[in-house]
Amino acid sequence: MAVVWLTIGQDVHFTGGSLKAAVNKGVEEAYQGSYLRNSVVSDPVFERKNTLTNTPAVIYTEIVEGDQVVIECAAKGFGSENCSRIKMCKPAEGVEGVRDFILETVKLAGPNACPPMVVGVGVGGTMDYAAYLAKRALVRPLDSENENEQYRQLERECLEQINQLNIGPMGLKGRTTALKVNIEWFPTHIAGMPVAVNINCHVTRHKKVVL
Amino acid sequence: MKKIQLPLTMEDRRSLRAGEQVLLSGVIYTARDAAHKRMKELLDAGAPLPFDLKDQIIYYVGPTQTPPGMTFGSAGPTTATRMDVYTPQLLDLGLAGMIGKGKRSDAVKQAIIRNQAVYFAAVGGAGALLGLRVKKAETIAFEDLQSEAIRRLEVEDFPVFVCFDSQGNDLYAEDFE
Numbered sequence: 141m142a143v144v145w146l147t148i149g150q151d152v153h154f155t156g157g158s159l160k161a162a163v164n165k166g167v168e169e170a171y172q173g174s175y176l177r178n179s180v181v182s183d184p185v186f187e188r189k190n191t192l193t194n195t196p197a198v199i200y201t202e203i204v205e206g207d208q209v210v211i212e213c214a215a216k217g218f219g220s221e222n223c224s225r226i227k228m229c230k231p232a233e234g235v236e237g238v239r240d241f242i243l244e245t246v247k248l249a250g251p252n253a254c255p256p257m258v259v260g261v262g263v264g265g266t267m268d269y270a271a272y273l274a275k276r277a278l279v280r281p282l283d284s285e286n287e288n289e290q291y292r293q294l295e296r297e298c299l300e301q302i303n304q305l306n307i308g309p310m311g312l313k314g315r316t317t318a319l320k321v322n323i324e325w326f327p328t329h330i331a332g333m334p335v336a337v338n339i340n341c342h343v344t345r346h347k348k349v350v351l
Numbered sequence: 352m353k354k355i356q357l358p359l360t361m362e363d364r365r366s367l368r369a370g371e372q373v374l375l376s377g378v379i380y381t382a383r384d385a386a387h388k389r390m391k392e393l394l395d396a397g398a399p400l401p402f403d404l405k406d407q408i409i410y411y412v413g414p415t416q417t418p419p420g421m422t423f424g425s426a427g428p429t430t431a432t433r434m435d436v437y438t439p440q441l442l443d444l445g446l447a448g449m450i451g452k453g454k455r456s457d458a459v460k461q462a463i464i465r466n467q468a469v470y471f472a473a474v475g476g477a478g479a480l481l482g483l484r485v486k487k488a489e490t491i492a493f494e495d496l497q498s499e500a501i502r503r504l505e506v507e508d509f510p511v512f513v514c515f516d517s518q519g520n521d522l523y524a525e526d527f528e
Contacts, residue, residue: 252453
């Protein structure tokens with residue numbers, strides 16, 4: 141399913157039609173023009189009829205300062221999406237709680253998520269925002285480093301421990317179970333510590349353009 | 352690498368072992384989530400299935416659209432686990448094997464042993480390459496399901512490995528050597 145983030149400078153003004161419609165038209169043209177698979181059904185529970193356009197996309201917009209528009213797109217596969225989990229950890233669980241939940245999620249995913257996987261983690265905010273951050277973490281480049289020293293350390297530790305799980309490429313054992321753990325974080329409530337883990341397969345298709 | 356001509360005979364099914372790499376040639380059928388649901392509905396209604404399951408293989412795949420000038424699109428395996436609820440019944444009706452990726456339930460494993468069947472895995476993410484091994488493709492049922500329709504594929508040297516064999520050996524088991 142196409143996930144599109146639009147980071148829009150507040151000095152930008154769109155003219156000539158609906159922004160949402162334009163994004164969906166772009167998704168449709170990309171999928172039809174490149175003979176990609178139409179993977180979206182109209183209704184999740186009842187009808188489940190293929191929309192034949194791979195739309196609608198999941199679209200997020202964020203308004204920031206400036207006059208640029210940044211478009212990021214991920215073509216998210218669902219074998220790995222289905223292995224994703226969220227837990228409302230208690231503050232007392234601390235960093236161990238976060239680490240354990242990430243490892244447990246990867247272990248449960250095992251061969252199902254087409255390892256070596258990319259692990260996106262969102263910590264903090266609210267339940268929904270942690271999940272959003274986990275998806276954002278998946279489009280951060282694999283060679284990027286977390287700007288925060290403690291989270292950078294946690295990313296490294298988690299990756300190291302994941303690669304000792306002996307799941308390996310396609311679940312055939314070995315040292316390479318994940319390529320990267322990316323963690324995004326946000327302040328949260330005094331009573332909580334939401335942790336969301338969004339898994340991606342080794343392909344991790346995504347692209348970013350700046351207008 | 353072992354080459355096998357389909358349909359998958361009982362002799363082949365009994366001889367294959369978890370971990371073995373195999374090249375399959377012959378006919379396989381595609382079916383994933385929605386097609387399995389439809390097949391279950393047909394069976395519940397006492398109606399015949401779109402193809403005879405005996406000695407056949409189902410490939411869990413939803414191919415891309417076929418680009419002009421090509422025989423078939425990208426066709427990588429999807430996670431087999433979602434089909435677990437339907438699989439034991441199909442195995443009991445004569446299905447010889449499945450191609451997918453990922454873990455299977457205990458009920459599926461027992462049905463594989465009971466029916467001397469085989470669960471193969473193909474390499475996920477290598478769909479474009481796997482699609483090139485399809486030499487002929489024809490939609491035979493549920494065309495409205497688009498990518499999820501049942502297709503009859505003729506494949507040549509289609510690369511898979513044995514994940515769970517008729518003797519109960521499991522490639523994904525932690526103690527598998």
